[in-house]
Amino acid sequence: MSSVLYDAPGPRAKRRNVLFSVIFFLLLALLVWWAWKTLDDKGQLEWALWKPFTQSEAWTTYLLPGLADTLKAAALAMVIALPLGALFGIARLSDHRWVRVSAGAVVEFFRAIPVLLLMLFANEFYARSTDVSTADRPLYAVVTGLVLYNASVLAEVVRAGILALPKGQTEAAYAIGLRKGQTMSSILLPQAVTAMLPAIVSQLVVIVKDTALGGVMIGFTELLNTRSTLAAFYANVIPSFIVVAVIYIILNFILTSFAGWLEKRLRRSKRSTGAVLGKEKVDDINAAEVGGTFGTGAGGSI
Amino acid sequence: MFDFISDYDNPTLLGAFWMTVKLTFFSGIGSLVWGTLLAAMRVSPVPLMRGFGTAYVNIVRNIPLTVIIIFTSLGLADIFGVTMGSKVFETRDFRLAILGLVAYTAAFVCEAIRSGINTVPLGQAEAARAMGLSFSQTLRHIVLPQAFRSVIGPLANVLIALTKNTTVAAAIGVAEAAYLMKEMIENEAQTLLIGAIFAFGFVVLTLPTGLFLGWLSKRLAVKR
Amino acid sequence: MKLRKVTAASAAVLALALTATACGSDDKDSDSAGAGGGDKIKVGIKYDQPGLGLKESDGSFSGFDVDVATYVAKELGYDADQIEFVETKSADRENALARGDVKFIAATYSINEERQKKVDFGGPYLLAHQDLLVKSDSDITEATDLNGKNLCSVTGSTSAQNVRDKLAPKANLKQVGGYSECIAALQSGAVDAVTTDDSILAGFAAQQQYKGQFKLAGLKLSNENYGIGVKKGDTETLNKINDALEKMVSEKAWDKAVQDNFGPANYKNEPAPKIGNIVK
Numbered sequence: 001m002s003s004v005l006y007d008a009p010g011p012r013a014k015r016r017n018v019l020f021s022v023i024f025f026l027l028l029a030l031l032v033w034w035a036w037k038t039l040d041d042k043g044q045l046e047w048a049l050w051k052p053f054t055q056s057e058a059w060t061t062y063l064l065p066g067l068a069d070t071l072k073a074a075a076l077a078m079v080i081a082l083p084l085g086a087l088f089g090i091a092r093l094s095d096h097r098w099v100r101v102s103a104g105a106v107v108e109f110f111r112a113i114p115v116l117l118l119m120l121f122a123n124e125f126y127a128r129s130t131d132v133s134t135a136d137r138p139l140y141a142v143v144t145g146l147v148l149y150n151a152s153v154l155a156e157v158v159r160a161g162i163l164a165l166p167k168g169q170t171e172a173a174y175a176i177g178l179r180k181g182q183t184m185s186s187i188l189l190p191q192a193v194t195a196m197l198p199a200i201v202s203q204l205v206v207i208v209k210d211t212a213l214g215g216v217m218i219g220f221t222e223l224l225n226t227r228s229t230l231a232a233f234y235a236n237v238i239p240s241f242i243v244v245a246v247i248y249i250i251l252n253f254i255l256t257s258f259a260g261w262l263e264k265r266l267r268r269s270k271r272s273t274g275a276v277l278g279k280e281k282v283d284d285i286n287a288a289e290v291g292g293t294f295g296t297g298a299g300g301s302i
Numbered sequence: 303m304f305d306f307i308s309d310y311d312n313p314t315l316l317g318a319f320w321m322t323v324k325l326t327f328f329s330g331i332g333s334l335v336w337g338t339l340l341a342a343m344r345v346s347p348v349p350l351m352r353g354f355g356t357a358y359v360n361i362v363r364n365i366p367l368t369v370i371i372i373f374t375s376l377g378l379a380d381i382f383g384v385t386m387g388s389k390v391f392e393t394r395d396f397r398l399a400i401l402g403l404v405a406y407t408a409a410f411v412c413e414a415i416r417s418g419i420n421t422v423p424l425g426q427a428e429a430a431r432a433m434g435l436s437f438s439q440t441l442r443h444i445v446l447p448q449a450f451r452s453v454i455g456p457l458a459n460v461l462i463a464l465t466k467n468t469t470v471a472a473a474i475g476v477a478e479a480a481y482l483m484k485e486m487i488e489n490e491a492q493t494l495l496i497g498a499i500f501a502f503g504f505v506v507l508t509l510p511t512g513l514f515l516g517w518l519s520k521r522l523a524v525k526r
Numbered sequence: 527m528k529l530r531k532v533t534a535a536s537a538a539v540l541a542l543a544l545t546a547t548a549c550g551s552d553d554k555d556s557d558s559a560g561a562g563g564g565d566k567i568k569v570g571i572k573y574d575q576p577g578l579g580l581k582e583s584d585g586s587f588s589g590f591d592v593d594v595a596t597y598v599a600k601e602l603g604y605d606a607d608q609i610e611f612v613e614t615k616s617a618d619r620e621n622a623l624a625r626g627d628v629k630f631i632a633a634t635y636s637i638n639e640e641r642q643k644k645v646d647f648g649g650p651y652l653l654a655h656q657d658l659l660v661k662s663d664s665d666i667t668e669a670t671d672l673n674g675k676n677l678c679s680v681t682g683s684t685s686a687q688n689v690r691d692k693l694a695p696k697a698n699l700k701q702v703g704g705y706s707e708c709i710a711a712l713q714s715g716a717v718d719a720v721t722t723d724d725s726i727l728a729g730f731a732a733q734q735q736y737k738g739q740f741k742l743a744g745l746k747l748s749n750e751n752y753g754i755g756v757k758k759g760d761t762e763t764l765n766k767i768n769d770a771l772e773k774m775v776s777e778k779a780w781d782k783a784v785q786d787n788f789g790p791a792n793y794k795n796e797p798a799p800k801i802g803n804i805v806k
Contacts, residue, residue, distance in 0.1 A: 232574035
């Protein structure tokens with residue numbers, strides 16, 4: 001095989017690669033051995049600390065309700081942010097300058113602010129100015145923070161999705177006498193939404209990860225937060241941490257794989273116009289050159 | 303109206319934002335280095351290294367940063383004894399937060415660089431090899447300079463995201479902007495004003511970076 | 527047709543997520559927050575403090591605070607199965623009472639002047655003291671021994687600040703999210719002592735995994751009068767609670783609760799405090 005970086009290896013390169021493999025393997029093995037030994041020395045590998053996770057109670061009492069809250073916040077945030085994002089995305093493509101500019105300002109503003117700040121603010125705002133109950137408030141605050149931030153990221157996704165469609169689509173629509181609004185609603189948006197699906201699923205990963213912030217900083221009872229209740233009962237701080245990390249990895253891996261599958265599927269599909277926004281494209285959306293009115297790429301997908 | 307700000311001296315408002323800047327700066331350098339190494343692994347001819355790079359990126363990208371940062375404190379420091387050369391918890395937590403941010407951000411830097419490498423046409427490397435350049439020479443003189451230029455945009459993006467992500471360090475008590483905002487907003491009546499001050503701070507931090515690096519990436523873009 | 531499949535799959539994922547949404551919300555629908563006389567009463571407790579308020583693996587609750595709350599609720603006319611325990615984190619307690627989200631709170635709630643401005647307190651029902659938890663072989667016996675040592679407490683708690691400001695200014699303070707994390711750090715040797723109320727510390731020290739590893743230093747660094755928080759101005763409930771607490775002590779149910787919850791921890795508790803007698 002050959003890549004931009006190297007040719008198909010000859011006998012010497014092959015020998016060298018084997019050597020590198022061996023050295024690298026030894027280093028990795030050393031690292032793993034050290035980690036394992038340290039955990040063992042500190043008594044973290046005792047079966048008593050891990051056993052709870054093989055029993056249903058640890059899951060039904062602590063972890064699954066936490067996971068449900070994580071998914072609930074993520075789903076709510078996505079469902080609310082999507083139409084809001086679409087609205088702002090379309091507004092940024094408006095022919096009227098003041099609509100374009102003001103929508104752009106809002107989008108750029110919320111993309112520039114850490115989602116944690118939005119959550120902290122929303123939490124305090126709800127506590128003082130509304131009658132949301134103390135039990136529900138963290139959820140409201142987390143969802144509000146996530147919606148404000150992700151709507152502005154999705155606005156960019158929608159905008160890029162529409163811009164990625166071939167110009168001929170708009171021209172053809174105008175040629176058959178459709179108005180601007182009709183072109184948008186019946187020609188551009190339906191195609192753009194399909195093209196955006198993988199990007200939207202990828203964004204869901206970002207949202208799921210950000211819910212953890214709410215658990216630690218404003219007491220939202222999501223997975224990371226119920227972990228600490230679990231650890232108070234079973235006295236297994238480190239093992240519970242590792243288990244929760246694995247849950248996040250699996251959950252997000254499923255979402256990422258699904259996004260990848262969607263993207264492949266859509267690219268092969270002959271019915272679409274071939275414009276697909278994948279994960280990579282989402283990263284590009286945030287890149288400075290397409291950053292819009294203010295020219296910033298206030299990094300979205302991390 | 304702004305009187306309450308002077309009541310906070312640990313950290314002060316400026317001190318908190320300065321901490322954000324320091325976190326961003328050191329994590330930025332660290333993740334650039336580690337991310338480049340990871341990218342080199344992911345495109346190397348050694349299958350084991352490729353496998354490690356891929357596994358690292360896919361695992362780290364899917365863990366919440368919050369989990370990583372807290373783990374540096376509870377796991378790395380408390381259990382594994384990685385105390386980052388400091389016995390004082392404030393310094394240690396600051397350095398651990400940087401370590402966590404580097405571990406996380408490097409995965410994204412790696413992906414940005416790898417996609418940058420993929421934009422370099424195969425012919426460039428073939429020409430280099432035809433001239434007799436070795437793997438590392440090809441990488442250093444031909445591929446990476448071109449790749450780096452085309453990744454400035456995406457990297458700028460990662461940097462801005464990193465600036466915002468430093469707020470997660472508040473989860474292990476690093477006295478940066480979000481930490482102070484939490485303290486202020488819980489104790490003072492001017493919720494809106496406090497929100498506005500901190501939002502403004504981050505706009506000031508991210509906007510010029512975005513503008514400058516956007517300009518730079520356009521200027522340095524490889525014309526093809 | 528491929529496109530339709532893709533759309534269907536996306537819809538399925540969304541539907542799944544929304545189903546998850548639906549399961550999580552069953553317990554939050556009854557908003558008649560212990561309106562008194564109703565068939566349910568909401569009581570605020572802690573979920574993560576063994577010996578005081580702990581969510582057990584079977585979903586039930588245990589601890590001294592829980593026993594006191596259950597007894598008080600019984601006196602208010604609610605059976606054990608009519609009580610709905612709600613987690614009230616330290617920062618949320620005043621707000622939860624003011625809004626009427628819970629009828630009363632028994633959650634290691636120390637009476638102080640700041641809080642008395644916002645809520646009314648029944649009791650006190652327990653006198654605890656700030657103390658240090660150290661390893662059984664530790665040579666820390668005084669607060670001043672902490673100078674240059676590593677001390678752990680929960681972010682934003684007053685106990686850690688108290689030690690640093692008054693007793694051992696050179697103590698190296700680690701702040702974490704919860705006490706269980708402090709205890710883990712103490713076990714691994716990352717910190718030399720954990721500080722908060724002795725009642726809380728005793729509960730952790732008595733846990734199965736930690737048995738015999740730690741000891742309380744036995745210092746009385748402060749007085750913490752645990753009271754039952756009720757909404758400001760709700761004198762009717764307040765009086766009932768005080769009567770209930772008095773009865774609990776005279777019926778020896780208080781001693782039993784202490785024995786049940788602190789017995790295994792070998793915690794030398796103070797005798798039952800008199801109602802309204804707040805030890806400064």
